[in-house]
Amino acid sequence: MTTRKITLSAAALLMVAALAGCSGNTSSTSSTSSSAAEAGSSAADTSAADSSAADSTASDSTASKLDTDITVVSREDGSGTRGAFVELMGIEQQNEAGEKEDMTRGDAEISNSTNGVMMSVAGNVDAIGYISLGSLNDTVKALDVNGVECSVADIKSGDYVVARPFNVCYQQAKLDGNAAAKDLIAFIESDDGQKIIADNGYIAIDSTGAYAPSGVTGAISLNGSTSVGPIMEKLCEAYKALNPDVSIDIQQTGSGAGITSATEGTCDIGMSSRELKQEELDAGLTEMKIADDGIAVIVNLENPIENITSDEVMKIYTGEINNWSELG
Amino acid sequence: MQKVKEGIMHALFLICACVSILAVVLICVYLLASGVPAIGEIGVTDFLFGTKWKPSSGYYGIFPMIIGSILVTGIAVVIGVPIGILCAVFMSHYCPKKLYRFVKPAINLLAGIPSIVYGFFGLVVIVPIMKELFGGSGKSLLTAGILLGIMILPTVIKTTESSLNAVPKSYYEGALALGATHERSVFFASLPAAKSGILAAIILGVGRAIGETMAVILVAGNQTVIPKSITSGIRTMTSNIVMEMGYAGGLHREALIATGVVLFVFILIINLCFSALKRRKD
Amino acid sequence: MTDAPTAAMTNEKKTTAPENYINRVTLGARLKQYARSPLSLILMILVMLAAIFSVGMLIFIIAYILINGVPHLTAEQFDWNYTTENVSMMPAMINTLIMTALTLVIAVPIGVFAAVYLVEYAKRGNKLVKIIRVTTETLSGIPSIVFGLFGYLMFNISFGWGFSMMAGVITLAMMILPLIIRTTEEALLAVPDSYREGSFGLGAGKMRTVFRVILPTAVPGIMSGVILSIGRIVGESAALIFTSGSGHSIPGSLVGSGSSAATLTVHMYILSNEGLHVNEAFASAVVLLALTFLINLVSDLIERRIAKKKG
Numbered sequence: 001m002t003t004r005k006i007t008l009s010a011a012a013l014l015m016v017a018a019l020a021g022c023s024g025n026t027s028s029t030s031s032t033s034s035s036a037a038e039a040g041s042s043a044a045d046t047s048a049a050d051s052s053a054a055d056s057t058a059s060d061s062t063a064s065k066l067d068t069d070i071t072v073v074s075r076e077d078g079s080g081t082r083g084a085f086v087e088l089m090g091i092e093q094q095n096e097a098g099e100k101e102d103m104t105r106g107d108a109e110i111s112n113s114t115n116g117v118m119m120s121v122a123g124n125v126d127a128i129g130y131i132s133l134g135s136l137n138d139t140v141k142a143l144d145v146n147g148v149e150c151s152v153a154d155i156k157s158g159d160y161v162v163a164r165p166f167n168v169c170y171q172q173a174k175l176d177g178n179a180a181a182k183d184l185i186a187f188i189e190s191d192d193g194q195k196i197i198a199d200n201g202y203i204a205i206d207s208t209g210a211y212a213p214s215g216v217t218g219a220i221s222l223n224g225s226t227s228v229g230p231i232m233e234k235l236c237e238a239y240k241a242l243n244p245d246v247s248i249d250i251q252q253t254g255s256g257a258g259i260t261s262a263t264e265g266t267c268d269i270g271m272s273s274r275e276l277k278q279e280e281l282d283a284g285l286t287e288m289k290i291a292d293d294g295i296a297v298i299v300n301l302e303n304p305i306e307n308i309t310s311d312e313v314m315k316i317y318t319g320e321i322n323n324w325s326e327l328g
Numbered sequence: 329m330q331k332v333k334e335g336i337m338h339a340l341f342l343i344c345a346c347v348s349i350l351a352v353v354l355i356c357v358y359l360l361a362s363g364v365p366a367i368g369e370i371g372v373t374d375f376l377f378g379t380k381w382k383p384s385s386g387y388y389g390i391f392p393m394i395i396g397s398i399l400v401t402g403i404a405v406v407i408g409v410p411i412g413i414l415c416a417v418f419m420s421h422y423c424p425k426k427l428y429r430f431v432k433p434a435i436n437l438l439a440g441i442p443s444i445v446y447g448f449f450g451l452v453v454i455v456p457i458m459k460e461l462f463g464g465s466g467k468s469l470l471t472a473g474i475l476l477g478i479m480i481l482p483t484v485i486k487t488t489e490s491s492l493n494a495v496p497k498s499y500y501e502g503a504l505a506l507g508a509t510h511e512r513s514v515f516f517a518s519l520p521a522a523k524s525g526i527l528a529a530i531i532l533g534v535g536r537a538i539g540e541t542m543a544v545i546l547v548a549g550n551q552t553v554i555p556k557s558i559t560s561g562i563r564t565m566t567s568n569i570v571m572e573m574g575y576a577g578g579l580h581r582e583a584l585i586a587t588g589v590v591l592f593v594f595i596l597i598i599n600l601c602f603s604a605l606k607r608r609k610d
Numbered sequence: 611m612t613d614a615p616t617a618a619m620t621n622e623k624k625t626t627a628p629e630n631y632i633n634r635v636t637l638g639a640r641l642k643q644y645a646r647s648p649l650s651l652i653l654m655i656l657v658m659l660a661a662i663f664s665v666g667m668l669i670f671i672i673a674y675i676l677i678n679g680v681p682h683l684t685a686e687q688f689d690w691n692y693t694t695e696n697v698s699m700m701p702a703m704i705n706t707l708i709m710t711a712l713t714l715v716i717a718v719p720i721g722v723f724a725a726v727y728l729v730e731y732a733k734r735g736n737k738l739v740k741i742i743r744v745t746t747e748t749l750s751g752i753p754s755i756v757f758g759l760f761g762y763l764m765f766n767i768s769f770g771w772g773f774s775m776m777a778g779v780i781t782l783a784m785m786i787l788p789l790i791i792r793t794t795e796e797a798l799l800a801v802p803d804s805y806r807e808g809s810f811g812l813g814a815g816k817m818r819t820v821f822r823v824i825l826p827t828a829v830p831g832i833m834s835g836v837i838l839s840i841g842r843i844v845g846e847s848a849a850l851i852f853t854s855g856s857g858h859s860i861p862g863s864l865v866g867s868g869s870s871a872a873t874l875t876v877h878m879y880i881l882s883n884e885g886l887h888v889n890e891a892f893a894s895a896v897v898l899l900a901l902t903f904l905i906n907l908v909s910d911l912i913e914r915r916i917a918k919k920k921g
Contacts, residue, residue, distance in 0.1 A: 069464075071464070071465040073465075076572055077384055077575075099385065101382070102384055102385065109561055110550035112570070112571040115888060116451075119451055120465070120467070123452065124466065126465070221868065234694050251856055253856075254574030255575065256575030257574045337817045345723070345732075348724065349745045354760070355756070359760060411664065418658065419661070431665060433907075437672075437903060438664070440845060440903075443847070445895050448892075449671050449675075452674070453670070510654075511649070511653040512649070539754065539755065541754070541848045542847055542879070566755050573852060585759055588759045599748050603744060603747060
């Protein structure tokens with residue numbers, strides 16, 4: 001008799017669960033499809049709103065603000081994007097021992113890729129995250145930081161504060177021994193190389209003039225940041241078009257791994273999306289900036305917020321601010 | 329001459345048979361050699377029971393990850409095993425032949441879908457549902473457990489079905505002849521007879537769930553804190569390795585390899601249970 | 611969900627087909643039985659729900675991939691060379707092919723010979739055999755990420771191969787070895803003893819018997835193991851990211867600089883990572899799915915042939 005009761009209740013539970021799953025499912029699919037439909041239009045809206053944002057944000061943002069808990073999305077420990085972000089936003093603070101410590105709240109969601117952050121934010125109204133400006137697309141909304149839009153022009157002028165360098169690093173001796181690698185770096189620094197960087201939404205640095213192919217041969221191996229990887233692929237493609245006898249191997253593993261393998265000599269050039277630490281430079285590496293990249297603070301398209309201060313970002317990521325309504 | 333040839337072949341077969349021993353030994357040696365010193369340096373208790381994982385600041389405690397792996401696997405089993413067993417019952421005792429020709433390949437296909445695809449699916453479909461139902465971000469212990477539950481279904485179904493099919497038909501027919509309904513005959517005569525096969529299915533499912541990486545990473549939230557509730561995010565040992573291996577150097581890298589060692593030990597324990605079970609069956 | 615009872619009803623009609631049961635049970639009698647025994651009814655509903663859930667899940671996932679991927683399948687994704695413009699998956703497909711072939715070349719002979727030893731040569735109760743069995747089982751239970759870590763430590767670092775195709779191949783070979791051993795063992799055990807006795811009786815030696823009589827008979831069984839292994843290789847990602855790396859082109863050498871090769875699954879993982887090519891990632895998922903489907907189809911065919919032979 002008791003077993004019968006148990007099975008009955010179990011059956012009921014299962015049914016309810018299945019039904020709940022189905023209903024939740026249908027509603028969510030409908031909402032996602034509608035948000036997808038809106039995506040195009042609202043993306044256009046935001047860009048239109050952006051231009052007028054400067055004067056109207058104050059009244060706008062107080063009129064409509066989310067009243068929900070913030071879902072904080074971060075990158076994994078060791079990511080160049082995270083390293084630059086916590087440093088620039090002041091999330092890296094001194095702990096009791098007087099050492100610098102990344103104070104990102106422990107319950108922050110961690111994604112190990114730019115796409116993971118974007119998908120999480122695009123699917124969650126309450127989420128906030130940060131990604132490379134070069135990867136930004138219209139599935140999410142980039143916030144103005146301290147009233148400055150995240151754009152190439154504003155990063156170049158220095159008004160947009162959350163920017164970091166894309167670096168390459170190498171052992172000078174090893175580079176001198178590899179004519180092709182040295183030539184590749186010369187190409188990246190040249191007008192032609194920097195034009196490719198600018199064309200792909202990154203911020204070019206001062207270039208060194210025109211590049212003339214010197215007909216070198218050889219093999220180059222690069223290893224490092226997944227943020228630098230895509231633009232490096234473009235650069236290498238263009239370089240190979242000019243120097244067909246050079247073979248290039250690019251591994252996208254992460255800033256840390258790139259620096260390590262450049263130090264160990266297992267690759268010719270390491271790629272890093274953050275400044276090298278002093279101890280890494282002391283290990284015999286030379287650092288060279290090839291471009292700048294902005295870090296966009298992103299929220300869901302349905303989030304009415306347009307502007308945020310770097311202080312607020314710091315408080316959100318350290319856990320001082322928990323709810324969207326607490327924002328200024 | 330013939331004898332020499334036979335002898336050589338015999339030796340060759342023997343050597344090939346020993347390759348798997350060699351492989352396991354090599355894996356053990358390499359993992360232990362690079363992982364154990366790190367555990368020693370961090371301290372066994374600090375490593376296994378430390379609750380703070382902040383490699384950039386020198387904290388290497390994987391306790392939250394161990395708990396995460398165990399809990400996620402537990403939930404996956406609670407969800408995947410009953411559904412899997414029932415589905416196996418359907419396939420061996422309910423499914424008409426015509427339908428079977430469709431269902432069987434479907435289950436095989438479910439097993440063949442790469443885990444990254446499962447991860448995308450979980451992130452886009454299950455996570456929003458969970459967010460709607462329980463609030464928060466939707467990435468949680470429960471979400472990861474459900475996704476893993478789905479992923480272990482094919483393993484559970486296949487193993488259970490073959491053990492159900494191995495039960496002599498006379499068990500079922502005898503029960504039917506005594507006046508039991510179809511269901512009673514299946515569930516109270518055939519199913520208990522397939523008990524050891526079902527246990528094997530559970531253990532295989534546990535093995536698959538605890539070792540799964542690429543799907544979990546996308547839906548678990550990956551927070552390195554001990555979960556407070558079933559809806560808070562967790563990080564498993566496997567995702568910890570994949571996430572940070574690319575960046576890690578020095579002690580951090582060794583700590584990740586040590587995480588792999590702990591995972592390996594878990595798998596060894598599960599395998600021991602499995603072979604103990606098999607021996608009892610024999 | 612509302613159509614579940616009706617679906618169950620039709621199924622039930624089919625299950626009472628005469629070939630399955632000794633007694634023909636009419637639908638009415640069946641319903642009467644359920645009325646008398648609610649437990650049976652509940653169990654029946656649960657079974658049906660579970661089956662619908664499992665198959666429904668598969669259909670859902672497949673539909674999800676197809677909807678997201680098919681619109682982004684373009685001809686230029688099948689160009690011979692990968693560039694950042696066309697995001698071609700062709701090199702990755704060829705890499706998958708090469709790596710699968712190399713892996714099988716390494717693992718199949720070793721696996722088959724190991725199984726031959728276990729079945730034909732080893733004496734019962736041999737201690738070594740016990741150890742081999744335990745290690746094989748252990749090997750089959752090790753998660754792919756642990757294989758990846760090991761391969762990275764041994765081949766990439768200790769051997770100094772860097773991210774190389776060979777590192778991935780050997781790691782994969784170790785992964786599929788237990789699968790090949792197990793399926794071959796089963797196939798060998800299924801060969802009737804009379805074949806062996808006949809061969810010995812005609813004066814053939816043991817080696818001759820193995821190669822001329824037993825192995826040819828066991829070929830379909832071995833093939834099914836090989837096909838399963840191919841499925842495993844194609845779907846693998848965690849073990850390969852750290853060993854054969856993310857090279858987008860077909861490598862010129864097996865080890866050393868420039869020998870890194872991404873299989874289709876790894877290619878898809880990398881594409882999805884930075885969020886720049888998510889659509890193309892889904893397109894590769896469609897191809898991957900088609901490939902998996904094909905592999906399953908072939909293994910099904912082989913299995914059916916074995917069953918026919920037996921029956």
